[in-house]
Amino acid sequence: MRLLLVEDEPLAQQRIRSIIGRNFPDWEVIDAIQSIKSLKEHLKNTGNFDMILCDIHLADGLSFRAFSESPELSIPVIFITAYDQYALRSFDHNCLDYVLKPIDEKRLVKALEKAVKYHDQGSKSILNQELIDSLLNNYKSKSYKKRFLTKMGNRYVFISAENIAYFYSEDGLTYLVESGSSTRYIIDHSLSELESDLLDPLKFYRINRSMIIHLDDLIEIKPYVNGRLALSMNTKAEANLVVARERVNEFKNWINQ
Template sequence: MKILVVEDEPLTFQRIKSLIKELRPSWEIVMHAQTITELEGVFHSELSFDLILCDIHLADGISFSALKGKNILQPIIFITAFDQYALNSFEHNCLDYVLKPIDKSRLERAFEKAERYISKETESTFTQGIIDQIIQEYSQKQFKRRFLAKSGSKLRFVNIEDVACFYVENGLTYMEETNSNRKAIVDFSLFELESGLLDPKVFYRINRSMIINIEHLIEMKPYLNGRLLLSLCTLNDRQIIVARERVNEFKSWINQ
């Protein structure tokens, strides 16, 4: 199967590429588009592909703008950090809607759906029942309300509203509380936290080692090499930096 990947984040593209190699080694990425302009160029070319894996927020706009009005025959699996576009995606030949960070088992199910769809060689149809299922999956998800924190030999509960950030240090995951320099070890990796435990409308992974709470963001300003420097409502004086490859998505996320 020939794949068109539309993704402007290098790390996400590499993860998609590695998952395709692992889950479907016979599949081939024939084109990688990173902008609306490049995507429109693909549709005006004679390039042949069977499936589209498409991000929604790109560096120069929303991918829907390049898809609108096109007679696209290939099914599209949208891969995005934002759940609010789920219904709109079905106006653009959407076959599935996968939230970032990409979970391997979730992408596997999307690939299986694509194989069934393409083997049938029929036009996609989406009933109200399927749409209702999408709404229920992405709008009624329950997230953690408190964490059991370890401080030395003591255990205590910390409400999620009081958490400024989660970060990794020396192989351990820490939770840092707002308006203080108190931190505690939590028994989850950052991947586990962002894969379903934390509300993605409130928490965002700004780099490989930190997830922040938007409610406790005080200030952000430009930093070296296209990155962003953030100030959180804590008493810790560490530098909190948004990785360059995440800056565009972070700006879009923060304006949701």
């Protein structure tokens, strides 16, 4: 199987390559590109590959723009993205499967195995009711946590998700910081759980390994050393809030959604 990989985050690109290498050693990534401009050029010669693995948010916009200019595209596309709100729209662009980040290896392997069946059967139609039903059940109606139960002294307190400035981890504990007051509370969720299942990705973003911010509390973005970004929040933070270099492009796309 010959693949075109469209991904502008180096770490995500590396993880996808490693998963393919472990599970499908005979497959070949023909090229790895990072922009809509490059994708448009490759779509002019789709005979060079059998499948496309494609992020949706790229540095220069949504990859859908490139696919919309290639209406006769016949090869399958597996979209790999941190955003679930584009799931139904992906069907307009030969979507075979839709894999959410952070990438789970078993989930991606399942999608790639589906591509093998598609390729072997020479299918002319990618759409299938099973996938449509799955997307409708898992993405369209997905709800997120509206409040968090925390403990303060000998009493319990509910903090609305709308009133949270950011989450951070320290010494094995996860804290939420309340907007305005800067009061912090310990919660029983890891940052990974918050990022993947509990928080609305349109409002919350994990800027580095130890912090998730709320968009509504963000007031300023400045360049920082080594290609990173420094953030200023409306709620006072004890430490610098810095976007990790490998997340900068995705963060900009998230801000610009």
